[in-house]
Amino acid sequence: MKNEGEGSERPDNTAFTQQRLPAWQPILSAGIVIPGFLIIGLAFIGIGIGLFLTSQTIQVLEMDYTGVEKDSPCFRCTIQSSQNCTCDVTFSLSTLFTGPVFFYYGLSNYFQNFRKYGVSKDYYQLTGDTKYFKSPQDVCAPYAYDSKSNPIVPCGAIANSMFNDTFELYQIINGTKKQVPLDGKGISWWTDYNIKYRNPSPVNGSFANAFEGTVKPINWPKAAYELDLTDPYNNGFLNQDFLVWMRRSALPQFRKLYRRITEGDYSAGLPAGNYSLTVHYNYPVLSFDGRKKVVFSNVSWMGGKNDFLGIAYLVVGSLCVVMSVVMLIVYAKFKFSDDDA
């Protein structure tokens, strides 16, 4: 007659039910914490120095061409609604701007991350679904139909507000302008170009026919199928500039890649000298107190120029070291007799 094990109500004697599962319980004692802080602090300082130095080597050239001040070259383009206004911004480089050089345009006080703005596009249109060409989704409103109730393709605020200034860069050598070739290929995300956005299939062999019955976005000078007539692979929704614009920026002050300078004489970078940037000034920003600029920058392993990261690492690292020293002092002073176990 076994008394044990006989009971049907008897709980199982397993490590799990009896809460005897092996466990590791870290205790943060002074012996671990003080050296830990020191090591982490030193590591952070190391990383911080590396980041900071790298960041210093990156060259950045920013030029505001909004034309707010009267003496700025583009001031005249801001005054009236002058069509096809162009202005030249000149600058000079004292040293070689090592390549590859990235050519950005930048906007300030521009909220591409505003919620209502952000949702104002029709994914179905942008994937080439012609059904939605006729009846864009409601989220596009008020940029879904024009005043004559023609559907807009591509609809929505984002597309409508596409940045349409264009630039030409010239190196001035002995008074003559030598055009710097700008490479506009591959500046958008690979996934955007190859997966996310699709052009509609051509109708009767003509790409433009696919857009029949629709109108271009109100602010656009030309229709989507005319964005780049020279290169069919850079046209319509697959236009690189369009794709770059459609990928909304996270913060109200941002820059977007315009071109890269990788070709010809400039593959090693922009040599020292004088340059002239011709701006086709189309995009109004002063109404919302925005600013426009162009940015030339090169990159390193850590990306673009950013001093903050290095400084942050340095500060946190130093704090850790300081804390470890403070704790060591405190520990040495108030150490409890039974604490050194």
Add this chain to the structure above:
Amino acid sequence: MIQQLESDQGGMAKDLTKNRRVVMPSWTEHEEIKELQQSYSRNKVRTTKYTFLSFLPKNLFEQLHRFANVYFVFLGALNFVPIVNAFQPEISVIPIIFVMAITAVKDLWEDQRRRKSDQKINNCSCEVYDRKQKQYVERRWAEVCVGDLVRLCCNEIIPADMVLLHSSDSNGVCHIETANLDGETNLKQRQVVRDLPQQGPEFVPENYSSRIECENPNNDLRRFRGFMEHPGKVRVGLHSENLLLRSCTVRNTETVIGIVVYAGHETKAMQNNSGPRYKRSKLERRLNVDVLWCVVLLLVMCFIAAVLIPISLYVSIEIVKLGQIYFIQNDLDLYNPVLDTGVQCRALNITEDLGQIQHLFSDKTGTLTENRMLFRRCTVAGTEYPHKENAISLEQYEEQGCGDADHSLTLRSRASRKSLSCKSLSCNRSSVSLNTLTAESDTHSVHDTLRRHTPGAFSSTMECAVVPDPDLQVKLNALSSPMRSALRQEAAEISHILDFFIALTVCNTVVVSSPTQPRHMVQMPVVRTPLRSLEEMKAMFQKLSLPRFPLSLNQNTDTPPSLTKKLFTRGRSASYFPNSSPQTPITNLQSPTTPSGTPSNTPSTPVTPALSSGTWTEDMDDIQKAKDNSVRESDSESDDEDEEEELLYEAESPDEAALVQAAKAYGCTLLGRSPEQVLVAFPGTGPLSIPLLHVLPFSSARKRMSVVVRHPLSGEVVVYTKGADNVIMELAEAAEDGFSREIMEQTQKHLDQYAREGLRTLCVAKKVLEEQEYKAWLKRHEYAETSIENREELLLESAERLEKNLTLLGATGIVDRLQEEVPETIEALQEAGIKVWVLTGDKQETAINIAFACKLLRPTDHILMANCDSKEACEARFHELEHEITQVTKKGMKSEDGSFDCVLVIDGRTLDYALEKELQGSFLNLTCCCRSVICCRSTPLQKSQVVRLVRDKLKVMTLAIGDGANDVSMIQVADVGVGISGQEGMQAVMSSDFAISRFKFLRKLILVHGHWCYARLANMILYFFYKNVMYVNLLFWYQFFCGFSGHTMTNSWVLIFFNLLFTSIPPIIYGVLDKDVSGETLLDLPDLYKSGQKSQAYLPSTFWVNIVDAFYQSLVCFFIPYFAYAGSDIGVFSFGSPINSSALLIILLHQLVLCHVILFRVFCNTICPSDLVRAQKMERLSAQDYYMSLQQWKENKAAQRLSSRHIPQNLSVNADVPYLTDCNAEAGAVLS
């Protein structure tokens, strides 16, 4: 004429619908009544909450009672309004739908279980009379309706409330066991309705056509009023004795037939069954407040509609609690192999309250003690019989019992285990015990039934046979031995002794059954075996020839024979010599009013004198054998034991069984009992029938019970009374003669001594009634019995009329052993800072003794007594005591030995005054200064009042623990109610939140599981708040950079799944499995429990520190990436993803480290580690070091306690200061 009558009746029937119900046999031709009857509820029961249709609306409605759910539904709805929608509206409702769906599925599953059990119950079958087939046919319970005649056999469960119409018992009695209903395992008698027209041996349903009118269904189990109107317009009153209640079991009766009056939900059992209670734990209450805070916070930063309020929090909490309960229930340390029960957690949502208990209220009997009454010693006629050998055997038994599986117990416990586990299961569900039901349905073999239908809780096969005291044995033997001394004094004493034993044997309600015929009462032998011999008769005569009144004895100086002659009843001559005629006593026996049925035959065959002594020795041998047997029982397990040994005693209270057992050890054996007579055997006699004239059952108001019998030998009407000592001593007649006064004095002395030893005392007294006196009383008593109004009061009065001028015979001392490990448990609980109060119905001395025994009281303690007769005295006494405490405190300061703890002992009457509004304040004030409080002689109501007072006024967490029906109210009132599934049935368990089988389990339940549950849950909840605030703030900071447009930098799916998926499992696992300190350490250091009492893990400040921490972390998580990416060409989601993932990583890392503020924690641990951290560290040490540091810890703590004592700012040094101020304030409030 007939029409008129019918319309008349019809009108009456209509009237009756209002407040009465009319029941006729279901085939009644009276249309209106038939219709009426069909409108009554059927016997189908449904305990489910929902039906198919009502599930959705009802469940939704219930879920929306939670504040957070309403909030989320509101938010979800808001998202459908185009102007404010933050996400795609479909996505935004996913979480709330998910959460509510989980809850709904859980509810549905629970309901499904109830439905299944309902079905099982409804499909039970019983025999219902079918008029067409003219026989009883099997019907499902669900089909039984009001007015049906139901036939039940022994051990069947009663399907509905029925009025008993017929019983196979010749006396029209039926026994039922109400264990399923109220947990009481003793048998209760039910009576067939009186004056039924057909009372033959067979009940013919066709002939039954009486009409029953009774009150509408109510939940009072003990009340049933109505009358039965026979066709001849004769009305008979119906009482609760006529009612068989649903879910009780028929016992000891072959068949019964009854008519259903209440069915289904209208039965008393179902009316009494309110579903499981919903208690809100303290933590959850605070949680709700904090959720409100979060809403406020959210309103402040209401730019975003986000997930600051942890939607999955409630679901997670429920899951965590289920997990915690799983582990509590599976703890082997809380498992009792003897009863095969572990812990039952009946309340699912207050596990963490176990970790915050500040006051513990304990019942004494059955909770601290075994409630296994064992006869210890007795005093008869002023002489104390110490029963030394008995004491030794008790001790041995105790050792045995505590050691290996106690042998004497096994047989019983093994058998009773089944029934117990059945009960424990059945009480989980609300309705009928199915297990007993199914267990019975498939068994027919007698042997199986034997195993199953084990004796009730107090039935005997005594675990420990009483060893008779040699002195008393000799004196009792003197009765039957032919040579006897002639001393008067001794004779009187011997007469007392005999009466004492008769009283022990007869004055009870013990039901005798034999195991071979379980639950069937031993039937009275039809042919009475005659007294064995002339010699015995003569021996009996000798006893009877003793003086009835000591007064006359004193005057009498005659020799025994003449004394006999003179004093023997009615002056008849009787001889004490063997050769005198046996005829005389027999006539005597049958004199005046012997009930006709008493078969006391005249012995026709004279037997030789030698036999008598022979019989006696034989008897002694039997007893010896019996004793041996009881010891051997477990190994032999044989059925061929002595017939005598086979008797099982089932008593209403364990005391009774113990006394009957004790008498049996002396050869005074109770052999059988019927309503009219008791069959007993005395030393030297064979089975002897004693006519039982009346039983005045025990009532708590009278605190005594009496039987009126016709004395077997003298033929006089004698009243034997047994009851609480103080009551009996009051009623006992202080006769003017020295002898009886001496008896009283001596007995009182012995009683005091017993109480000091912690024994339960009972006094036994008798009274001889003159015939006329008896007749006069009988007349009024019968009137009382038959009256319908004020019946109870009249009966009480009648009993009081009878129970006066008693002659004290003696008193018994019954020992109720402490349960194992009770002192250790109480000590640990006190060390843990829990104030232990004992609330008992026992007398003061006993209570104090038990308190000493279980270390609630220490020898150095200062005991404050409060026994007052009036409110003013009480008030004065309280002031005096307060003063006393100050004095003692001062003295304690001076003395080196610092332990001057005070313990308040208060009796029931004083407690009544103390509970009055005016005195509450000072009472609480007083108790605050005491380490412990003992309330004795308290009623169940007082118990609950005390708990409520302390709970409400001191604002502390209370736990009440008890085992009996008298603890139920206390258990229900307390924040946490713990029931002990002991011997007094399951009522306490049914009303409890947790049920354990021994008091000692409380230690681990509270100190370990309570601590864990609290710490786990508190930390988990804090973590939930942390993680939500942290995460939501990330989104909040972003608003400053997106024009406050409510845009998020992450995909809305990521946002939604953050709580539901990415961070849901780790906290749940943490909440179920994490241990801050191991169980062993928690048991070793009860000190650690205090952290939970003070709610240290979840203080308001902790909450806010937590929130601030979350703010800080979210700031870091957002702004480091912000500055790193500022001005770059980063896209929205490319910006959000690193933030999101780093936040997720940090949140999970935070869980891993689980410290609210790292620096703070590190500082604390380094400079002044908290107790918990030190304990954690100790656990890393080797076993020896661990032990050493454990000792050191305890010494340190003791030193601290001492030092804190030496700087007492106020008189309550021991009491925690906040409490005192609390209760001072309370007192002030109350007084003003």
